[in-house]
Amino acid sequence: MSNGSLYTHIQNNIATVEFFHPASNSFPSELLARLAAEFKELSSNPEVHIIVLKSEKEKAFCAGASFDELVAISNFEEGKQFFLGFANVLNAMRNCSKIIIGRVQGKAVGGGVGIAAACDYCFATEQAAIKLSELTIGIGPFVIEPAVTRKIGIASFSELALDATSWKTAYWAKEKGLFASVFNSINEMDTEVENLALKLSTYNAEALVALKKTFWEGTEDWDILLNKRAEISGNLVLSEATKKALQKFKK
Template sequence: METALREAWEEIRLPPDAVEVLGLLDDTATRATPFIITPVVGIVTRDVKFQADGREIERVLEVPLETLRDPNIFRTELWEREGTPHPVHFFTVGVVTCETLLVTVADGVASVTLNRPEVRNALNATMIGELEQALGALEADPGARVIVLAGAGDRAFCAGADLKGMGERGTTLQARESFGGLARILEAMARMRTPVVAKVHGFALAGGCGLAAGCDIVIASDDAVFGLPEIKVGLLPLIVMAPILRSVGRKRGMLMILSGEQVSAREAFDMGLVSRVVPRVELDAAVDALARTLAGYSPTALGLAKEAATTATGLEYSAALRYLREMLTLVAMSDDAKEGIAAFFEKRPPRWSGR
């Protein structure tokens, strides 16, 4: 709760000493799905001025309770009660609650942590479903300008699929559907306009290796280990072949796939699977600094950069150049580009509108 309230204070420029916490809203309807919001409810105890996006707010309109059940809402909601010596402003802060994930949003950075450390954050059906929903919700949240994907615990980013559940997939059609979740996540990460940064420590194996490869940027600690060991148990990393081969090429990718050998973080960097390697003790700081830098850039430019990179790599060279010329026109004519250039000449921080 403290983290959520701190985010609220930062978001609306609310002095902490003006807040009285009333507690958690016990709304059973919000707990009917595996991906929910637990609203933190508070009251402003003295007359203060609210701001949003740098602009002062004179009045905050009422927000219906139904919005609290909307999993796309992560940021602060406010409403005002009349008939008091000064306006009493109630607010709620959405805290995302999942069984297998930890999700927070602060200062434009969304942190999504795979939270099954007892099994090295192995992917089961619940985690895949929650991760798919979390990515969709964060993509729709304007307060999340960059997403950091990490693993809980000291041992692993993600050790791949939970093998204990592999034999419980029912019919062939049911098994086919269960395998579709990871494919949808990888496709969503490529398609979404929000940059995704993987923070990798320890083991990143099988589906975990593919999940990291599917991110836009991979920052790994020097103790990280990558590998595709599926062939050792008669399986194949078929879903994750798509991001792996696009990252490292066919020859190096096939060596990983057919041998099942593990590679160090430095080897993974040399292969093109990792963007940057840092000492383990510097991993958190390095990723935080990068994420905050990205969150400070134009969301329009970030989104178009992702779209352009994803599309252009699938085109023939001349077609890619023609396509990128059109994309350059879009970004150059955007409101954010005009604002960025004006801010540069006026020697002030830009005020991005996302348009």
């Protein structure tokens, strides 16, 4: 369980992908690689028309990347590869031919916000507050910025990125376009997730694939862009300011 878990269940042309990690559903590199590979595999599976992405338990949706791995980075190549973890997931979601519905039951931080933004349609509960805290440890949300800005706009992304210690409510995120609907309870949300997934799964699969391509027009440069963003973060994580911030945060 140290590297977390990832399970996929397929029924009625709906693939439900569920991830878990005991540290608030954060992502070590191995789990990120597995998630990216899973999206690629489901993209070419003719039995799958719709994907639902969720995390286990009732609290945090995703606390971002593994803090332990972040602290252990000792050189540029390690840093770049670490930040490419989320870049590869975002690109796999972007390139996936299937519509992805996000189910956000709790708080999302950093990369977790990026994953929610990369979903094509996203439901949340009132507990799904969001935060981009990267500046507080000396780096920045460079890799996930294109996905988040694409959903909520540069002004709202700037507010999130600069006010790095504050949580924004699920209703703020809905107002900005990150979430389509916000519910009082997980049960209410799950009912609507199931209803939408079932309806979409009955529609013309070719139309859904074509619509997915339309949603993501203009992002064809992301393979190169996110690689460059990972390099920026890979350099910053080695700076003295970041090392001091990480050690302080660790304590």
